Amino acid sequence: MSDTCTAAAALSHDQLAPAIAAAGVTIAPAHHGAPSRSDERGTTTATADLLIVGRIATGDPAAPRAEAMAVRDGRILAVGSAADVDGLTGPATKILSPDGVVIPGLIEPHAHIWVSLLTLEWTDVSHAACPRFDDVVSVLTAAAQATPAGQYVLAKLFDPSLYPGEPALTRDILDRVALDRPIVVLNASMHFAYANSAALDAAGITDATPQPTGGTLEKRDGRLTGVVGESPAVTMLLANLPRPTAADVGRGIRQVLNEFAAAGVTSMREAMTGTLAGVSEIAMLHQLNGAERLPVRVSTAQFSSLSGCATPAEVAQAWKAAGVTPFSGDAMVRADAWKVVADGSNQGRSGYFLQPYLGETSGGHANWTPESLREVMRAGLDDGWQLMIHTNGDAAVEFALQAAEELLPRCGQNDLRHRFEHASVTTDDQLVRMSAAGVSPSFLMDHVYYWGAAFRDTILGPERAARLDRLASAYRAGLRPSLHSDYNVTTVRPLRSARTAVLRRLEADATVLAPEERVSPAQALSAITADAAWQIHADDRGTLSAGRRADFAVVDSDPWTSDPESWDRIAVHATYIDGVPAFTA
Ligand SMILES: [Zn+2]
Numbered sequence: 001m002s003d004t005c006t007a008a009a010a011l012s013h014d015q016l017a018p019a020i021a022a023a024g025v026t027i028a029p030a031h032h033g034a035p036s037r038s039d040e041r042g043t044t045t046a047t048a049d050l051l052i053v054g055r056i057a058t059g060d061p062a063a064p065r066a067e068a069m070a071v072r073d074g075r076i077l078a079v080g081s082a083a084d085v086d087g088l089t090g091p092a093t094k095i096l097s098p099d100g101v102v103i104p105g106l107i108e109p110h111a112h113i114w115v116s117l118l119t120l121e122w123t124d125v126s127h128a129a130c131p132r133f134d135d136v137v138s139v140l141t142a143a144a145q146a147t148p149a150g151q152y153v154l155a156k157l158f159d160p161s162l163y164p165g166e167p168a169l170t171r172d173i174l175d176r177v178a179l180d181r182p183i184v185v186l187n188a189s190m191h192f193a194y195a196n197s198a199a200l201d202a203a204g205i206t207d208a209t210p211q212p213t214g215g216t217l218e219k220r221d222g223r224l225t226g227v228v229g230e231s232p233a234v235t236m237l238l239a240n241l242p243r244p245t246a247a248d249v250g251r252g253i254r255q256v257l258n259e260f261a262a263a264g265v266t267s268m269r270e271a272m273t274g275t276l277a278g279v280s281e282i283a284m285l286h287q288l289n290g291a292e293r294l295p296v297r298v299s300t301a302q303f304s305s306l307s308g309c310a311t312p313a314e315v316a317q318a319w320k321a322a323g324v325t326p327f328s329g330d331a332m333v334r335a336d337a338w339k340v341v342a343d344g345s346n347q348g349r350s351g352y353f354l355q356p357y358l359g360e361t362s363g364g365h366a367n368w369t370p371e372s373l374r375e376v377m378r379a380g381l382d383d384g385w386q387l388m389i390h391t392n393g394d395a396a397v398e399f400a401l402q403a404a405e406e407l408l409p410r411c412g413q414n415d416l417r418h419r420f421e422h423a424s425v426t427t428d429d430q431l432v433r434m435s436a437a438g439v440s441p442s443f444l445m446d447h448v449y450y451w452g453a454a455f456r457d458t459i460l461g462p463e464r465a466a467r468l469d470r471l472a473s474a475y476r477a478g479l480r481p482s483l484h485s486d487y488n489v490t491t492v493r494p495l496r497s498a499r500t501a502v503l504r505r506l507e508a509d510a511t512v513l514a515p516e517e518r519v520s521p522a523q524a525l526s527a528i529t530a531d532a533a534w535q536i537h538a539d540d541r542g543t544l545s546a547g548r549r550a551d552f553a554v555v556d557s558d559p560w561t562s563d564p565e566s567w568d569r570i571a572v573h574a575t576y577i578d579g580v581p582a583f584t585a
Helices: 002-011 017-023 114-118 133-145 171-177 197-202 231-237 246-262 280-291 312-321 370-382 394-411 428-437 446-459 471-476 494-503 521-526 530-535 564-569
Strands: 050-057 065-072 075-080 094-096 101-104 106-111 153-158 183-187 192-195 216-220 223-229 265-273 297-303 333-341 386-391 418-422 439-443 552-555 572-577 580-584
Touching: 106 494, 106 530, 114 246, 114 265, 133 153, 133 171, 133 183, 171 183, 171 192, 171 197, 171 223, 183 197, 192 197, 192 231, 197 223, 216 231, 223 231, 246 265, 246 280, 246 572, 246 580, 265 333, 265 572, 280 297, 280 333, 312 370, 333 370, 370 386, 370 394, 386 394, 394 418, 394 428, 394 439, 428 439, 428 471, 439 471, 439 530, 446 494, 471 521, 494 521, 494 564
Parallel strands: 050 094, 050 101, 106 265, 153 183, 265 297, 297 333, 333 386, 386 418, 418 439
Antiparallel strands: 050 065, 065 075, 101 552, 183 192, 192 223, 216 223, 552 572, 572 580
16 A cells, blocks of 8 residues: 555656656655764764854853854854864865854744745735735736736635634635636645635546545535635645646755745754655655755654545555655754644634634534544654644643543653643643643744734633743643744744744733743744754754854844843854855845
C-alpha cells in the first residue's frame, strides 16, 4: 500500500515531481537519531575567522551584554568583553562592526511556507484591505472583471469574524460576482474556503459528493452553500487549480523566507509540510538550499494526512519511503515533527469547545474520533517523531491531552518535546496536566491583538476570552511556551507577538485582555528566542553563547532594554546564519 501511496502523492503534482526527481536529491540520515546538542561542545582556542564588535545582546540571562563575539566555522568561540576574545584573532580574522545592536536570530516556531506561497499572488481581501464586508465583494468584483473568462479568481485572508454579524461568503453571493469563472476565497485562518458555483463545478463537487473524512462541504437543505471547512475539503476545492511550476515554487519559497528574515528570523518551523507537493517538498527544499543557501533555516513538521494515502500508517510509510525520518536532513533543512490537526479555527467557530459558541447550541467538533486521533498520533510516535498537535478550543486541548496522557507514557523516556499548537483556550487543570505529560504549548499570540475583541464580544464571551493564550499561566504551570505567527494567518513579526504577550492590548479598542496573563519582557523575548529554539530542537541556537551557531540579527534597538511598546517598530538591518549574511535590508 505504501508504494501506491507515495506514487499517488507524486503523480497528483506532476509539474513539481519531475524537477525534483531529476535533481537526484538524497536526504542525509539523522545522526544518532537526534539533533546534535552542539551547545554542549566546549570552546576551543582556535583562531576566529570572524570577530563581531559592538553592542551585543546575547539573550543569555547569565551574561546578557557583550562587546565582542568571536566566530569560527559558523560557531561562536567566545562572547563577552574585548578581553574575553583576546588571543582568538589573527591576521586573517575578518572584523565586523555592525551599525546597530546584535541580537540572537529570532525563531519562528510555527508558520506555513507551502500554502502561503500558493497564495502569494492571490487578491488580498483581509479586514485590513477591506474594512467593510461590502468592500470584500467590490474587490472580488474588480478582480473578476480583470480575469479572463474561464480562469480562476483567487483571493485570500477573508475574515468574517471581524465584520458585524460574521457574514459568510456564500456561493450565492459569489455567483453574483461572477458565474462564468471559478471564484475561490480562502479564509484568513486557512481552515475554510468559499466557492461560487463555477468553482464547485471545476472541482467536480456536487450536492451528491460524500463528505471527506475530517472535512466539511457545507449544505443547507441538501444544497451546497459554497463554504467548505478543513484541509481535506479545501484540498478538494483546489484540486483542479493550475499548479505552480517548480520554478514558481522555488521563487515563492525564497520570497516567503525573505519576509521572515526581514523580521529578524533565522530559523523557522514549517508547520504542515506535504500539503502542496507531498513528500517531495522535503527534496525540493534541499534542492533549493543546495542551489543557493536559503535565507532562513527550515525545520519541517510532516503532515499526517497526504493526498493519496488512506490511513495514517500509509502516510508514515510514505515519509519513510522518501527517506524523511526524525531529524533527517542537515543544519539548513531538517525534518523534525509529525503534524496532526485536532480541530478548526476559533474565529471561524470550528474550534472545539466544552461550551457552545455565543448564539449557538454547538461548541464545534473535533476532526477525529477518539480512536482515530490515537491512531494518527501513534503513527507518528511509532516512528519517533515529535508530535505537533493543533488544538484550538478547550475541548480540543482536552481531547488531545487525554490521548497524550494515555500514549506518551508508553513511549518511555525521551526528549521529543511534544507540542500543542495554539492551545488557544485552556483551563488551569489542562496547563498543569500538559506540563506533567511533557507537552508544551506554542501560542498564536496575536490572536489576542487582532481577534481578542471579537472573541470577547461575539464569539466566546468574556470568561473564555480571558482564557486566551495564557502565557503567564503556562509559565506558572512549569511549561516552556513559545510564540508564533501561524503565517500567513498573521504576518511574521515575532517582536510584535512578544509585545502582545507583555501588553495584551487589543487592536480593536486598545483595552487589555486578561491582564493577569501578561508576562515580563524577558519572558516574552525568551518565547521568540531560546524557548522557541528548544521547541524546534535547535539547542544550538536561541542565544548568543559560546559553542552555539552564529545566527544573529542586527537591529536598531536592543529589545531587552527598550520599551516593549516600541518592539514592533524595531528595524532589522541584516541577519546572519553561521556568521554569513543571510539578509540585508
Ligand atoms: Zn498553523
